Amino acid sequence: MLQLQAIRDTKEEIIEAMKKRNFDATSLIDNILLLDEKRRATQTRLDATLADANRLSKEIGGLFKSGKAVEANAMKAQTGTLKVDAKRLGEELEVAAQELQQLLFQLPNVPNNLVRAGTTEADNEEVFREGDIPILSATAVPHWDLAKKYDLIDFELGVKITGAGFPVYKGKGARLQRALISYFLDRNTEAGYTEMQVPHLVNEASGFGTGQLPDKEGQMYHVGEDDLYLIPTAEVPVTNLLRDVILNEGDFPICYTAYTPCFRREAGSYGAHVRGLNRLHQFDKVEIVRVEHPDTSYDALNGMVEHVKNILRELKLPFRILRLCGGDLGFTSALTYDFEVFSTAQDRWLEISSVSNFETFQANRLKLRYKDQDGRNQLAHTLNGSSLALPRVLAGILENYQTEAGILIPEVLVPYCGFDKID
RNA sequence: AGAGAGGUGGCCGAGUGGUCGAAGGCGCACGCCUGGAAAGUGUGUAUACACCAAAAGUGUAUCGAGGGUUCGAAUCCCUUCCUCUCUGCCA
Numbered sequence: 202m203l204q205l206q207a208i209r210d211t212k213e214e215i216i217e218a219m220k221k222r223n224f225d226a227t228s229l230i231d232n233i234l235l236l237d238e239k240r241r242a243t244q245t246r247l248d249a250t251l252a253d254a255n256r257l258s259k260e261i262g263g264l265f266k267s268g269k270a271v272e273a274n275a276m277k278a279q280t281g282t283l284k285v286d287a288k289r290l291g292e293e294l295e296v297a298a299q300e301l302q303q304l305l306f307q308l309p310n311v312p313n314n315l316v317r318a319g320t321t322e323a324d325n326e327e328v329f330r331e332g333d334i335p336i337l338s339a340t341a342v343p344h345w346d347l348a349k350k351y352d353l354i355d356f357e358l359g360v361k362i363t364g365a366g367f368p369v370y371k372g373k374g375a376r377l378q379r380a381l382i383s384y385f386l387d388r389n390t391e392a393g394y395t396e397m398q399v400p401h402l403v404n405e406a407s408g409f410g411t412g413q414l415p416d417k418e419g420q421m422y423h424v425g426e427d428d429l430y431l432i433p434t435a436e437v438p439v440t441n442l443l444r445d446v447i448l449n450e451g452d453f454p455i456c457y458t459a460y461t462p463c464f465r466r467e468a469g470s471y472g473a474h475v476r477g478l479n480r481l482h483q484f485d486k487v488e489i490v491r492v493e494h495p496d497t498s499y500d501a502l503n504g505m506v507e508h509v510k511n512i513l514r515e516l517k518l519p520f521r522i523l524r525l526c527g528g529d530l531g532f533t534s535a536l537t538y539d540f541e542v543f544s545t546a547q548d549r550w551l552e553i554s555s556v557s558n559f560e561t562f563q564a565n566r567l568k569l570r571y572k573d574q575d576g577r578n579q580l581a582h583t584l585n586g587s588s589l590a591l592p593r594v595l596a597g598i599l600e601n602y603q604t605e606a607g608i609l610i611p612e613v614l615v616p617y618c619g620f621d622k623i624d
Numbered sequence: 625a626g627a628g629a630g631g632u633g634g635c636c637g638a639g640u641g642g643u644c645g646a647a648g649g650c651g652c653a654c655g656c657c658u659g660g661a662a663a664g665u666g667u668g669u670a671u672a673c674a675c676c677a678a679a680a681g682u683g684u685a686u687c688g689a690g691g692g693u694u695c696g697a698a699u700c701c702c703u704u705c706c707u708c709u710c711u712g713c714c715a
Contacts, residue, residue, distance in 0.1 A: 280696090
């Protein structure tokens with residue numbers, strides 16, 4: 202959520218930047234400013250009314266104390282209209298504040314200067330590419346065939362016990378999953394991220410805090426009986442650890458990493474590219490989350506990108522980095538870099554990580570602040586990234602490391618797996 | 625799940641209808657004291673919103689949350705959430 206003050210101060214710049222998202226914010230922002238004015242005017246009147254009422258009450262109290270009950274009772278009558286006014290103004294204020302909130306929720310984050318205008322993923326900018334694309338034998342097949350051939354993942358079994366998109370990992374497939382999780386967590390903690398284990402269900406307030414609610418209501422599984430949501434990413438519980446917190450400048454940077462399963466309804470997703478591990482309702486991910494001082498958040502973002510790069514280098518997977526264009530940029534993000542691994546057998550790039558700076562957009566909802574040197578409370582910047590998402594990394598490994606003699610295990614994973622080949 | 629107790633500022637804790645945003649203590653910040661430190665001592669120490677060009681200042685709201693009674697609520701009533709103790713169940 203953008204800050205009202207910023208909208209008031211830099212309205213034109215915001216409208217201009219939003220165009221990169223193909224989003225004409227003009228009328229929305231005009232409505233916001235109009236409602237904001239109404240809200241403030243109402244608050245001023247309400248405060249004055251309440252001040253009058255408070256003053257009268259104090260006087261009445263004083264009169265009763267000094268035994269002047271008759272005068273006191275006479276004064277009571279005066280408070281009647283004030284009470285009616287205050288009630289009405291209070292209701293008006295409430296309505297205006299809520300309408301304002303609804304409008305603010307519709308406004309996405311302002312894209313960073315580096316973000317290019319664009320409409321679809323085709324407009325994303327490739328900013329980095331590394332790794333050799335392996336030349337596979339003519340018999341090379343996509344991961345879903347490999348998973349079946351080596352009995353690593355059983356999609357049908359998942360369908361039986363839950364439904365489509367809930368795979369069952371078996372034997373070495375399961376072990377490879379666990380190895381990847383441990384390996385990612387180790388790399389992240391070595392880089393200074395503190396490992397956290399967090400709940401996999403969150404309440405409504407947490408959903409609002411990071412922006413999944415109300416924007417993506419239908420994308421999360423909702424447990425109606427207890428009004429809890431299954432997390433779509435560890436970003437939600439981990440970032441919300443800092444909800445309603447006021448930090449000191451010395452507390453920066455805050456760096457967390459967490460492994461969690463992620464649950465996504467993926468309502469509306471369909472088509473040819475959802476086979477196998479490409480799109481699931483439940484998948485595993487190791488996330489990194491940072492809370493930063495506004496002055497250093499973009500350095501931190503670059504640091505996160507470098508960190509993820511190093512992991513992919515170690516895994517020896519061919520990858521590229523995209524800077525998302527305005528049209529592909531997430532609602533809450535100011536700047537996002539997507540990492541994609543090339544799947545040779547599918548002959549396409551698979552997104553495996555998304556690293557974003559949210560600037561104050563989440564912090565504003567989270568009320569995540571820090572005390573600056575003047576003792577004022579300022580919103581912090583939040584960032585997060587996948588480091589990494591498991592299924593497509595697994596797909597990439599299975600597909601790119603397949604040989605006639607079986608699937609080789611990347612060297613760095615061998616100690617975690619306890620085997621160096623799947624055959 | 626049942627019974628009971630309770631939720632007050634960064635923390636502890638007082639406060640059962642009226643100058644209470646809230647005593648006192650701890651912690652923290654700054655100053656004094658000291659050769660330096662400790663002790664001692666003085667001052668300060670919540671958040672949001674509104675008014676103001678801004679600072680200063682002023683106003684309003686907030687004692688888990690929401691609603692009610694009252695001229696006036698931390699204090700009384702209702703609802704709800706959470707914590708603790710006991711019982712039950714259970715990985």
